[in-house]
Amino acid sequence: MFSLTLALLLVLVTIANALPVKVTRPGAEIYNNYPMINLNARRPDAALVMPLSVNLPLPTGAPSSALPSTSSTSTSPSSATSSPSSTPSSSSSAASSSAASASSPSQPSSATTSTSTPSATPSPPPSSGSPKYVVAHHMVGNTFPYTLSNWAADIALAHSSGIDGFALNVGSDSWQPARVADAYQAALQSGLDFKLFLSFDMSSLPCASPNDAQTLRTYITTYSSHPNQLKMSSRTFASTFAGESCAFGQGSVPTGWSSQFTQHPELTGANAVYFAPSFFVDPGTFGTFADVMDGDFNFNSGWPIDLTASSAQSLIANLSANLNDLDQAATQVIGKVIGTTDTDTQHLNALAAMPSTSDGEKRAYVAAVSPWFFTHYSPQTFHKNFIYMADSHLYPTRWESLVNIRDQVDIVEIVTWNDYGESHYIGPIEGAQPNSQAWVDGLNHTGWLDMTNYYATAFKTGSFPTITEDKIYLWARTHPKDANVADPVGKPTNFELTQDTLWAVVQTTAPSTVTLSTSPTTSQTFSVPSGVSKLSMPLTPGGNMKGVITRNGADVVDLEPEGYVFDANPTSYNFNAFVAYSG
Structure with a gap:
């Protein structure tokens, strides 16, 4: 009888472990014992909020005065499905192309399938002397299984890739404050000058009552004196995703943010905050937030x-x-x-038109750069199934544009380190995915991370570094855009924008010949100068990807990644990118 009962219990446990367990916040589910949280809803109208009690753990090494406080928040539930058409943003138009000219070793060049003549990126302006930072948007909501060692590894890898810090996107889950504490502790133990700051995800955090703002203030007061906290104008730097509808129980949104956060008595002196939110509003209305916005994070500027x-x-x-x-x-x-900077210009002009700050400081501008965007959630889950165009070497091209306007940009924020649900991650695939395994697993993006150091250095110093190692970066989608699949989610909106193209960036220490191949019988050859060149060629259904750098009759780099096939007959739609690099 005992053995029979034990066997029955084992069967029940097995069944239970196989089922997703619902958690107490709409849009959040647990798969494989990890909470899969909808912190990837990139629309301010897709608010998912629940009551939250925060008891922030004090990180080791933080001053004893930074004691955590406990606050309870009231519920302000609202949710809405999202689509590309609902995305608030500044409009952007096509930028004029740069004139073709010879490329120097310190400047990127481009070449297309039909020509090997480089089109040089203009030299960046001289350094203004003001400090520049490159940070990566890190989704704390995807770090449920993280330990201190995971944070330490992320920080070391990011720092070695030219990234100066993480913007910690925090939501309403009760376990997230502990992960934030681990991040600050890992940064402290690293001994690196690696900065952290809070980016409050207001599509997740509640903001209907004054008590809701206590959660935000507690985060600020807990870490304001931490050695790794990013400071600007000697104040604690903080940002948001969304929040343009948050009034915290006050008569207006600006009054809510100023009275309950930026101008609140708790956030004065050593706890004073420098606030650069990403509010999805018409930049022409920035003036109404004069007592709120010390700066602006233009989240949507990373894509067209x-x-x-x-x-x-x-x-x-x-x-x-x-x-x-x-x-x-x-x-x-x-x-x-x-890569157009039209949206940057609109936001910069709006910041310049705002009244002077109380201390006369310049309002900071935070620009976004992102390598990709594809999300594929059904209406029964997060209802997000679309792409933004990421062809034409989006990541390096956007970087080049930001280097050219670097004197107007204080921080470049990479979107993102680990947002798997929207396919724009550049860090390793780890932690807890938001049920995005179907289009993420096997598609590593760390090639884009490796590429980052070159552009981050140019942004921070004003000069593109000399190439000292020959490298190839390759990326492409995994099936033809017009493939028809029995996928219940359907093709993503705007799939027509993308092309069946192999994209390549090559870094060469001297003039070279580059051969790209998409099958054993399909290739194109390019003559490239020393420096950085952007190349492309059509993909071949059923084919692969390969790149070879040849110089003086010898192959100096030969990259043919395993695991990539441009599948003519996929079983589901996947418009994510496969990224490979030599190094």
Whole structure:
């Protein structure tokens, strides 16, 4: 009888472990014992909030005066499905292309499938002398299984890649304060000058009552004196994702943020905050937030979010082209929106038009850079299934644009280190995925992380570093965009924007020949100067990806990654990227 009962219990436990366990916040589910949290909803109208009691653990090494306090918050539930059309942003238009010119060793160049003539990026302006930072947006909501050693590894890897700190995106889950404490502790123990700051995810955190703001203030007072806390103008730097609808029980949003956060008596003196939120509002309204915004984080500037399939078709209408069969001229027209700084200009002009700060300091501008965007959640889960265009070498091209306006940008924030649900992660795949395994597993993006150091150095110093090692970076999607699959989620909105193309960036120490291949019988050869060149060629269904750098008759780099096939007959839609690099 005992053995039978034990066997029955084992069966029940096995069944229970196989089932997802619901947690107490809408949009959050636990898979494989890890909470899969909807902190990837990149729309301010997709608010997911629940009551939260925060008891922040005091990190080892923090001053004893930074004692945590406990606060309870009231519920302000609201939720909405999201789609690309609901994304608030500044409009962006196609930027004019730079004139072709010879490339120097310190400047990136570009080459297309039809030409090897480089188009040089203009030299960055001289350094203004003001400090520059490159940080990565780190989703704490995806770190449920993290230990101190995981944070230590992330910090060491990020620092070695030219990243100066993490923006810790925090939501409403009760376990997140402990992960934040581990992050600060790991940064302290690293001995590195690695900065951290809180980025409050207001699509998750409640903000309906004055008590809700206590959670935010407690985070600030806990870490304001921490050695690794990022400071600006001698104040504790903090940011948000969204929050433009948060009034904290006050008569207006600006009054709510100023009275309950930025101007609150708790956040004075050593706890004074320097606040650069990402509010999804018309930049022309920034003036109403004069007592709130010390700066601005332009989260959506990392992608050409206003480019849709219909607007792209309009751009090429006079070329008698269509998105299903783009020629080189049409591809170049659409590609001009990649890396444009129009949205940066709008936000910078709006900041300049705001009244002077109380201390007369310049308002900081935080620009975003991102390598990719694809999300594939069904209406029954997070209801997000779309892409933003990331072709035409989005990541390096956006970096080049930011280097060119570096004197106007204080911080570049990489979006993101680990947002797997939206496919724009550059860190290792680890922690807890938000049920995105179907389009993330096996698609490592650390090649983009390795590439980051070159551009981060140029942004911070004003000069592109000399290339001292030959390298190849390759990336591509895993199946034709027009493949038809019995996928219940369906094709992502705006899938027509992307092209079946192998994208490559090569770093060469001297003039070289580069051969790209997408099958054993399909290749293209390019002559490139020393420095950085951007190349591309069409993918071959059923084929692979390969890149070879040849100099003086010898192959100096030969990259043919295992595990990549451009699958002509996929079983589900996956518009994420496979990224490989030599190094």
